[in-house]
Amino acid sequence: MRTVHQLKLYRSCISVWNRLRSSPAAFFDVFWDWTRRFFFTLSLLALFSAKSLHLYAHLHSLPADKFLLWGVTFFTQDVACTLLIRICTQKFPWRWLDALAALVVIPFSLTMSGMASANISFFVTAGAEINWRQAKSFHRDAAAIRTLLTGLTGFLIVEAIMTVIAWLVAPFLHRLVGGVLHILAEPFKILFRPLFTRAASLSSRIWRRRLGSETLPDPDVYEQIAVEDYHDYKSDEEDEYSDYSQRPPQRISLIKRLVVWLPLLCLGLLRSVRPPYPSYIFLSSALPMTPFAGMHRPTLGEQAGNIPDYAWLEGKTSLGKPPNWDWMPEETLPGFRDWHNKREHYTPSQDPLHLSNLQAPVLDELKDVLASGEVNIKHVILLKLESTRGDVFPLRNGSFMWNKIVDSFDGKEMPESAVRTVANLTRTAEYLTGFDSGFDQYRDGERKSYGGISASNAFTTGTYTIKSVAGTVCGISPLVADFNREYKYHLYNPCMPHVVNALSHQADITNGSDYRTWPWESIWMQSVTDTYDHQDLLTPRLGFRDIYTKERIENPGAKHYPVKSKEVNYYGYPDTELKEYIRDAFDDAEENNKRLFLAHLTGTTHHPWGMPDDNYENIMGPSFKGKNNDMNKYLNTIGFADRWIAQILDILEEKGVRNETLLVMAGDHGLSLPNDGGITPYSNPHIGSFHVPIVLAHPKLPSIEVKDPVISLQIVPTIIDLLIESSSLGPNSTQAARDIRGLYEGQSLIRPLFQEANGMQDWQFSVMNTGGSWLAVRSAARPQWRIVVPLIDDVEWRFTDIEKDPQETKPLTSFSFFDLMDTLWREYRDDKSNTPEEHDEEPVERDGHEFFKHPPPPPPPGHHPHHPPPPGGGPPPPPITITPSRPHPEDAPWEPEVVRWARDAAHMAEWWIADNHRRYGYKKP
Secondary structure: OHHHHHHHHHHHHHHHHHHHHHOHHHHHHHHHHHHHHHHHHHHHHHHHHHHHHHHHHOOOOOOHHHHHHHHHHHHHHHHHHHHHHHHHOOOOOOHHHHHHHHHHHHHHHHHHHHHHHHHHHHHHHHOOOOOHHHHHHOOOOHHHHHHHHOOHHHHHHHHHHHHHHHHHHHHHHHHHHHHHHHHHHHHHHHHHHHHHHHHHHHHHHHHHHHHOOOOOOOHHHHHHHHHOOOHHHOOOOOOOOOOHHHOOOOOOOHHHHHHHHHHHHHHHHHHHHOOOOHHHHHHHOOHHHOOOOOOOOOOHHHHHOOHHHHHHHOOOOOEEOOOOOOOOOOOOOOOOHHHHHOOOEEOHHHOOOOOOOOOOOOOHHHHHHHHOOOOOOOEEEEEEEOOOOOOEOOEOOOOHHHHHHHHOOOOOOOOHHHHHHHHOOOHHHHHHHOOOOOOHHHOOOOOOOOOEEEEEEEEOOEOOHHHHHHHHHHOOOOOOOOOOOHHHOOOOOOOHHHHHHHHOOOOOOOOOOOHHHOOEEEEEEOOEOOOHHHHHHHHHHOOOOEEEOHHHHOOOOOOOOOOOOOOOOOOEOOHHHHHHHHHHHHHHHHHOOOEEEEEEEOOOOOOOOOOHHHOOOOOOOOOHHHOOHHHHHHHHHHHHHHHHHHHHHHHHHHOOOHHHEEEEEEEOOOOOHHHHOOOOOOOOOOHHHOEEEEEEEOOOOOEEEEOOOEEHHHHHHHHHHHHHHOOOOOHHHHHHHHHHHOOOOOOOOOOOOOOEEOOEEOEEEEEOOOOOOEEEEEEOOEEEEEEEEEOOOOOOEEEEEOOOOOOOOOOEEEOOHHHHHHHHHHHOOOOEOOOHHHOOOOOOEEOOEEOOOOOOOOOOOOOOOOOOOOOOOOOOOOOOOOOOOOOOHHHOOOOEHHHHHHHHHHHHHHHHHHHHHHHHOOOOO
16 A cells, blocks of 8 residues: 555656656746745845844943834834845746746845854854955955855854744745735725726727737736735635635734734834934844945044044144155165155154153163173064963963863862963963962972063054054054055055164174174064965065965975974964974074074964864863863963973074073964953954063063053064164164164153153054954053944944953943943043142143143052153153143033043044054045
């Protein structure tokens, strides 16, 4: 019996197949009738899941009352789009309309589900939404494709779940929305019925004249087909090919009408009275509109208000005529083309936000040792540490990271083996910084310090690696634009390779016995690819001539081919593959009387944190569904990087140059992984993405901790300052270096740092990954406050007080600056401006106008004292003139200082961004 049924089924399938093969039109009819409900439901799920995620991601960006009032209106576009798709997926009486609908609906549905799945999986993994407007800038190089493929598993899982749900609920949702459309169409049927009747009658007469005796059906049939085409909502089992004219008109109950019309009327009413704020428009954008969404956003100054108070910034620019230097050779030097092209160059004295400390004396702790001649700097190594947070260099007992590790054991006692692993995880970092990690009881011997300057409150210039590299190597701020565009535009100050190359062109350069007159050579090394986002074009622009990358070391012609290790991530090999090349560089330099500037970008600490041979130690406790796995992998790679730095120190010792090499280390950016699970700094404004280590280590320097807020663009002027003050340059090179040192906007770390001078705070700007969406701002004078400034209309303002909330667990966010200010008023209403009697200093007079002066902040906990501007002979005050109408704190005693600070930050950021574009010669598209 079973065989008979199988035979009948087989014959039926063969019959259907033969019929479909012989008639493509019949095949399409069957296919579309079978799948149109599915594609409609898939589109619906994609639209509403994407919008739900979108609103969840920005849940705290609007006050709760506004979210409750206008929240339903954010679905207006999605509802309209859903109804339109449902119209397209009805069964039309004409096949050509079905075909046209299929050509529209199927690609649309698949695209929307793909975008929704990608966005959901990316949000779960990275904690941020995909900015679809940046999709056109996606890099199609091999490294970018491999990066993209790492998220393929999550994407496929979400897509599969969405597909299954759509298949299961398609009949119900298709029928339900069809019923809604049937009710909505009722008034239009009544309104246009006479028009349809007349059109059908006219069409009938025309066809009768053409066909003569051939009789056409009654025109009423066509009228019924046109106006009754929503009856298919009642049952998906009904044959929608059946004659619509046979269906009698159905009466719709009043309750059904009210259920459909009342919500839609309320939605329409609310949408019509909703204010046209950019934040509401952004939250309302349906998924198909996101790649094209965007509108003119008021300037930061317009949003912040009190524009007349900042009129003194109008027309200001940091660009000026380059200084005349008699040592500059006639040939055009890379990095110094402005001197030969007679174009404007960044001039600190023209920068109204610039504070200089070059006329201040060297720190007391360094004065004697630098003057003694014991500090020799023949070579400089710059290590750019990938994804290295400031609090893991070193990892300290009792720190936030330590507590995360302890908490991972869910109240159980942490195994001693794990404690010892953590205690020895970053021993090299502890040695180089001189910081006490608090793990001495788990080690043998006395803790030692290498020597040097370590900044414990340092931020990066940019959380996008390539931009951060440019900022550190060149002592500049990255370009405020998405992705790597620095290679296309004017690097507005010489990079360190350009500087040492200029020194190598001085008249006293020889290959004699005095290393101070040796020529310099610049080398760039990384064991990962440089093809991602045109890094291969940027590195030569930074002044490097000899460049080692993954592609070079895996070439059969490489000196130490083949590579000994397997690739550890989608970018390349472990950093240790460069060991022999570093040895070669020092051998060549010593044999040929050359000085090295060697820059090395590490890569092993990049996501997905692969270890050679997958050799991981158990640092974190076990967790449900492996939620601690990423942290465990990250910490393992931090330990690997620490051991790699130790190997570099061994190479310096082996080559006899340990006491003659300045070792500079700086993180490119951090990660918020232990804070919010973010595996990338992409669109992540958390402080964990910005706080990085900065260390300038030399065994002949005393260990000094800089606790003042600093930023990585201060590294280049500090290196040049150390070369000068340690007498590590020849006479001619020293003079050239003194001139070049004054070009940079950053203060030197070997001198007292000024947090505020002449009423101007030391503002520090960090360009946030990917570069054109957000700008993070803080000031050294008020280091407890951070504000992240939105540069496009679909991201929020974000304020944090790290004195009250060190891990930024409760940031204040808002699409509206005024809403943010209202919140700050409520939070800080008791923190009012001080009166003049409470000021320690009198306002400084300039050009007949007083400078706007904030109350002096409490003394910072840092090593550097808060100094007034240097006396006569010091650097000139910022060349700015304050408008007489600008208010003073005593004029607004009711205003919390934090409100005024946030407004200042917004206006400073607006001027700085415009000047950043001028410096690079960049014009925003």
